[in-house]
Amino acid sequence: HLDRRIFFEWQLVLAALTLFTFLLSYFAADTGLFRLEQVFYDASLSTSSRRPALQDIVIVAIDDGSLDEIGHWPWRRQMHARLLDRLHAARAVGMDIVFDAPDLSFPQDDDKLAQAISAQGRVVLPVVLDGQSLRGPLPALAGAARALGYINIRPDSSGTVRSVTLGHQLASGQYIPH
Numbered sequence: 397h398l399d400r401r402i403f404f405e406w407q408l409v410l411a412a413l414t415l416f417t418f419l420l421s422y423f424a425a426d427t428g429l430f431r432l433e434q435v436f437y438d439a440s441l442s443t444s445s446r447r448p449a450l451q452d453i454v455i456v457a458i459d460d461g462s463l464d465e466i467g468h469w470p471w472r473r474q475m476h477a478r479l480l481d482r483l484h485a486a487r488a489v490g491m492d493i494v495f496d497a498p499d500l501s502f503p504q505d506d507d508k509l510a511q512a513i514s515a516q517g518r519v520v521l522p523v524v525l526d527g528q529s530l531r532g533p534l535p536a537l538a539g540a541a542r543a544l545g546y547i548n549i550r551p552d553s554s555g556t557v558r559s560v561t562l563g564h565q566l567a568s569g570q571y572i573p574h
Contacts, residue, residue: 434554454486473505477512480519489519492547495533506534514540522547528567545573 456479463469473495483489499505513519521541523532525548532538546564551557562574 431554434552434556434558437558438556472502473499473509474502477505477508480509480512480516483516486516487518488542489516490545491519491521494522494524494531494547495537496531498534506536510534510536510540513537518542520545523572524548525564525572530566530572543573547574 458469466475476491476493480489495506495509513521519541520543521533521537523530523544523546525546530546532544533541538544549557549560552559560574563571564574565571
């Protein structure tokens with residue numbers, strides 16, 4: 397009888413712990429355990445993904461140094477066109493600037509940029525999802541681009557981006573990749 401009793405007690409303990417674990421997981425956001433889970437997740441990622449950056453990726457950033465050298469923002473679109481002309485050997489170019497309005501000061505620059513995007517041949521331009529509508533580049537620029545992708549990223553409650561949705565389907569049925 398002792399063996400059966402011990403077995404039954406352990407089954408009861410196992411069932412209680414399983415139920416307790418399920419309840420903690422289900423109500424994690426309310427109990428504050430969700431933040432603890434994020435800390436463990438971040439720590440495990442930082443220790444498991446230590447590999448050097450690839451040497452064939454170049455990020456051309458608009459930073460304080462480039463603003464000091466080139467001048468205040470926004471720059472003429474001719475400047476972006478010249479950069480694309482220099483990136484002729486690039487396998488892909490992702491631009492994170494939404495050119496959604498014509499350049500009223502230098503209208504010919506829009507055509508120059510569209511020509512440079514077309515000549516480069518591998519430029520991806522951004523669109524911004526605003527609910528179920530899109531805000532994207534001028535039609536001439538969008539037509540010259542290899543692809544369009546949305547750039548929205550939503551951080552979680554702690555302000556950290558831990559996941560990215562790689563595509564979004566609009567109510568119209570149109571699929572937009574990230």
